Amino acid sequence: MRIGAIEAGGTKFVCGIGDENGRFEHRISFPTEHPDQTLPRVITYFQDKGVEAMGIGSFGPIDIRQDSPTYGYVTTTPKPGWGNYDLLGTLKQAFPVPFGFDTDVNAAVYGEVKWGAGQGLSSCLYITVGTGVGIGVYSEGQLVHGLVHPEGGHLLTRRHPEDDFVGSCPYHGDCLEGMAAGPAIEARWGKKGHELPVDHRAWKMEAFYIAQSITDAILLLSPQKIILGGGVMQQPQLYPLIREAVLLNLNGYVSSSAILDHMEEYIVSPGLGQQAGLGGALALGLTAWNNRVSSI
């Protein structure tokens, strides 16, 4: 079968056509402009492709409460044209097929659980560290929505003792995103992450902040695996530093062999690589198709 997948990011849209096994036959990507420009491109791409279902993983905040009158909207973003925009409705009008709709990071964790590093698990986190930080949460076999949806990128941090950077989050200053996202690295060190040497002390500090949030997530949710992706995580030296810092933080308190003895398999890179988000959108579309009796 053919399923349409849309990774609706704040910077770029990635669209693809895949099948029920997670394989893509085609992909396309274009910059995110005003929805009046972007949506027609999306619709043109999928037109006459014969997709039987579609899945969207979207930048946010979005409304994912299915019983809400604004279900499927991008809500309070300052991004021109996207505030209070009916993303799902616009696409539904063009394509009368079952739709799955969730946050970009929930899509990513779902893609990883379906076809990536989280296969077979009932609980898993996907943390992306890039231009921003986001955390997708899959728990007890379900994507977590709750009241709005998780916004784990803004978890509070305790400050590294050698760090006097004020933090770059306009809401919280020194939250996780404010201290660890790409722009924070650049503002703190005066260079982009990929311009810093692999043994620069920036990376230990970066690991310190990411590990804190992972520690908190382990304590609050006890996930079976944590998958770390995004542009900043293209620095492979971060993984061992983060694993080490998490073990130090937990100090043996969570008595699980998965954590104590198999940390290299507990905190991992995405099995789908850069395609976790698009693969997740595909998985959301497939699930919508499987549930189509109740969802149309």
Added chain:
Amino acid sequence: MRIGAIEAGGTKFVCGIGDENGRFEHRISFPTEHPDQTLPRVITYFQDKGVEAMGIGSFGPIDIRQDSPTYGYVTTTPKPGWGNYDLLGTLKQAFPVPFGFDTDVNAAVYGEVKWGAGQGLSSCLYITVGTGVGIGVYSEGQLVHGLVHPEGGHLLTRRHPEDDFVGSCPYHGDCLEGMAAGPAIEARWGKKGHELPVDHRAWKMEAFYIAQSITDAILLLSPQKIILGGGVMQQPQLYPLIREAVLLNLNGYVSSSAILDHMEEYIVSPGLGQQAGLGGALALGLTAWNNRVSSI
């Protein structure tokens, strides 16, 4: 019908017999001693009472993975006699009825969702602040277990600028429990919480730590409600201080009317009062009975 409920605490055991509507006809409580003393008392209490199902909310760490060979065990506690002790198995041998088994705090959140302040919700947290701190997590209509079970009492904290207390947690020093549990209050101020005046600055500091963890829980899980119980929360002046600090931490980032406009109904005291844990054990027993075809 008659359901047996056991709140197995590290300090005391509370046992009760209730019905499918959450009403108790009888309760009893005794100190937690060596299991060789305590379990016979439990068994004697329920003997010949005609209970059709039982539920246990237990101190931990415990094994709640139903497919594990040590399912139902108290695992790594230093408490004499309780380390690696088959709590559930011992009771199952005495009473051949369906059993529910979960952590004390998961039981409490479940009781609140069933019969207390969380009725009708699909996601809710129960945070107890007393001799220790614990967080029960109910998300998307299910109790969260994950790899082991949540241990949210040990979430990392950022330090209050006026606080030089080192922290009382033997594992983490200044984690949430180390900074905010009853023993931390006593160690920091030289008096027990109930001996401090209601306008003592201890309470603002206490609210500061509790609010941090609530903020992190909102960002990571987006719960529909947060219920705060336990001995320390008997100080009613804490609630408004905590609500205020949470709003300050979030700084408008989570755009939900439930948080921005109805904070008094978002962070609340337990609807079941001190009986959340026992009520939750009852609810676990009822659910085990309802699922009995698959669970016996």
